[in-house]
Amino acid sequence: MDEEIKNTEPELDELGVCQKERDEYLAGWRRAKADLANFKKEEMERVQKMVKMGNENIVRDVVAILDSFDLGITATGAESAAGKGMMLIKTQLEDALKRHGLQPIRAEKGTMFDPTHHEALGEIESELPDGVVVEEIERGYSLNERVIRPVRVIVSKAKQSK
């Protein structure tokens, strides 16, 4: 009796091993299939994001040109013929970028400093409350709601005279 059981044991074991292996392989296969399906979905998202990112890199470089226009218009005088021309070219460029999702981010004097859109370049003692924007140094931009350049500002510091 004992022997019989012993004899059948290895067979059962072998079957058990096979079953275990089968389950493992099946699970592995399912996982691989699922991975592929997920990968495809992600890949689609990634491609879309790549397109956006590609735009982002271009726009990031181009906004530096918008800065130069701003400075140029200020230096030339917005009322002069050259200044007006420059202004028009700037508007044209800006409009083109707006169509692709570019939005300027401004920081009004007196608004609370907010690191989600602002970057502080320095601080200055002023009459304004502590921690509010005193001056906008460089305009910020967002592309399709994502900040590609924070607006650079100077922040007020409470006067030390106590």
Add this chain to the structure above:
Amino acid sequence: MAKILGIDLGTTNSAMAVMEGGEPKILENHEGNRTTPSIVAMSKANERLIGLLAKRQAVVNPKNTIYSVKRLIGRKFKDAEVQRDRALFPFEVRESVQGGIEVKMGETWNSPEVISSMILQKLKADAEAKLGETIDEAVITVPAYFDDSQRQATKNAGEIAGFKVRRIVNEPTAAAFAYGMNRMKNEKIAVYDFGGGTFDISVLEIGFDAESKEQTVEVKATGGDTHLGGDDFDKRIIDHLIAEYKKQEGVDVSKDPLAVQRLKEAAERAKHELSTAMESEINLPYITSDASGPKHFVMKLSRAKLESLVQDMIDHSIALVKEAVTAAAPKGAGLKIEDINEVLLVGGQTRMPAIQEAVKKLFGKEPHKGINPDEVVAVGAAVQAGILQGDVKDILLLDVTPLTLSIETLGGVATPMIQKNTTVPTAKTQVFSTAADNQTSVEVHIGQGERPLMADNKTLARFILDGIPPSPRGMPQVEVTFDIDANGILSVSAKDKASGKSQTVKIEASTSLNKEEIERLKQEAATHAAEDQKKREVIEIKNQAESLVYVAEKSLKDAGDKVTAELKDAITKKIERVKEVKDKDDAEVIKQATQELSTELQKIGEMMYKDTKPNPEAAGPQPEQPTQ
């Protein structure tokens, strides 16, 4: 199965990655960036900020913005390094009750572990949002020179953040893993890590015990400069630009925040550009103005100039490498430079060609640099995580075909069926046709290699498929299928669609070329690329000539007496001319003769249009590439 997050907790920036489908993948943070500044702050509005947001307000809130906390973690307050760094930090650092360290942020004193845990917590939350599942386990990297207490503190930081820290891995070891050097091999590896704020050199010895199948990674030596990094390079460039401008224009722009900001961005852009270009122009209109009016900033920066600005720092790093490799223990590994088998580049600054050159010159071998140097440590941490979670073992290791598998077509051209580096198992089917009228059999010639002509590739097998019903060239459809199974066994079958006749051959050793052979074939393909291209062009021209002759003869026959004898005569002459030259190797002559025939041939169409509708068969389509 829950994923384990691989984290590179850096001094300036941190990054994270997970294994997905057997491949490591960098995860972006909430802001959409692949790296996160290792900065934590308590804002003036009493809000806790981590990463980019903390960085943006650092200048106006220096006392409550904690950065480089990695320089403090797990150390004693009395350590010389701590005392030196403390003088540089704008935030307050004091001794804790147990002789450790505490930093002040907002109203509270925190241990460096707690600060680090805040960064880890953000990474955890961002990773969970990205993956849509909770992550409870992590592998975190530390510099090779970290002692037990620093490692333990890093581990604690992970636990505070809510991770079960499965392993603390050395950064250079992670880098080696990322490059797949966790294979069964004994190797000595030098890892040159030039980050934003620190420079580390590590010498590793990977050992593999064939009997126990156990692998050991031993850190033989470490060295570096904890205050040397890419940020120093940026600063040198900006200082140079400002000084140069002052010399040229007599204006000091260093006090104008907008000018400095614009210069900073431009300098960074120029630095990146000079990794690929030899010269970069920095062009900033209206940078400033004086009594004479607006002034512009236009300056060229050459790669040579950039290199001369930072050469001393590069030299310094190389000297440190030499010391770490050659000095006797415990200062160095006590090895000879030529003992090093592999060199890895880590850290963003190693993109600079001058650094790559310097490292290459020192070791006399090309360093590994394929993986993004900012991400390689996090990638390696994910690989380690993958090994721990069993991913690497679990996932079937899929092979790729090392060389292109092709079939020979008219003119001895090797037409690729399965491109090299295709993951197997895979199959590809394509329909071919015959090259001559009434051809009743085709030879299927299967080859392997990157050369465009079959004669230059390795023949794997040939077989003949016969019994194709007689028909004009280009008509029969022979479907050829290449199928490689998971074991690399290639089966090729060819089937004539009309008769249903098919033939199959199995090639067992299609992917079992040895490494040298594969390399040789690839090398050959590269060296012969230009001449092969030319040969292939000649064959294509010949093939075109041949099919045009066929079309012309058929058109003449079909048109019958609808064309004048004169034209017939002219075309026949042109056909003879093409036939005469087509077997010679002068491409130009064949091209010209073909062109002339083609022009002449169009006259048939013109003539037939005059009196009747065109015969649809008169101008047969270009036959598909037929088999020989």
